[in-house]
Amino acid sequence: MPLDLGRTVLQIDEATQSIGRDIDDRQTRLTKLLEGAQGVSNDEATTKSQNSLDRPYMAAQITEELIGSKPPNQYNGNWSTLSVDGSHIDVDRHLPVPCYLINMGGCILSYGDTPYADFFNEPTLATTREDLYLSDPGNANNEELISGPLLGILRSVQEIEYLGFKKFKTAQKINPCSL
Structure with missing residues (x-):
């Protein structure tokens, strides 16, 4: 059977449009996640991120802040x-x-x-x-x-x-x- 390039191009076009929608959807989800995280206190984040026996996986633990940044340590040397x-x-x-x-x-x-x-x-x-x-x-x-x-x-x-x-x-x- 020969490859029908016309039908293939239509599928590639559809996939390209889908990727664009996925990027917008991902950005919306990330924005909502950050907005929701702003309302969580540091104590609540630390308590909820402690290891728990009922989790089927190891989750990252919050030790200081859930949202924020910290400057890197200064290292003067090689x-x-x-x-x-x-x-x-x-x-x-x-x-x-x-x-x-x-x-x-x-x-x-x-x-x-x-x-x-x-x-x-x-x-x-x-x-x-x-x-x-x-x-x-x-x-x-x-x-x-x-x-x-x-x-x-x-x-x-x-x-x-x-x-x-x-x-x-x-x-x-x-x-x-x-x-």
């Missing part, structure tokens, strides 16, 4: 921050060659006497059997295709490894560091 974030494209069984891609990206920012910035990314395309399958060293016949949640776990581990590697590699360039 400091750095290091960040890594990965993304992946999973194995697609429709491709002629089985593969997945993991992309690691991030930055190192240093402030103070010797400012420094480094932005990086490193894509890795996995195509070999060793990269595509997790194998049991005790039984070569026991292997699992790295895809789906397993690929997500692999990417998360690689993010942590990459973060440690980047911190070690740039230790002489950066100041006290937050990760």
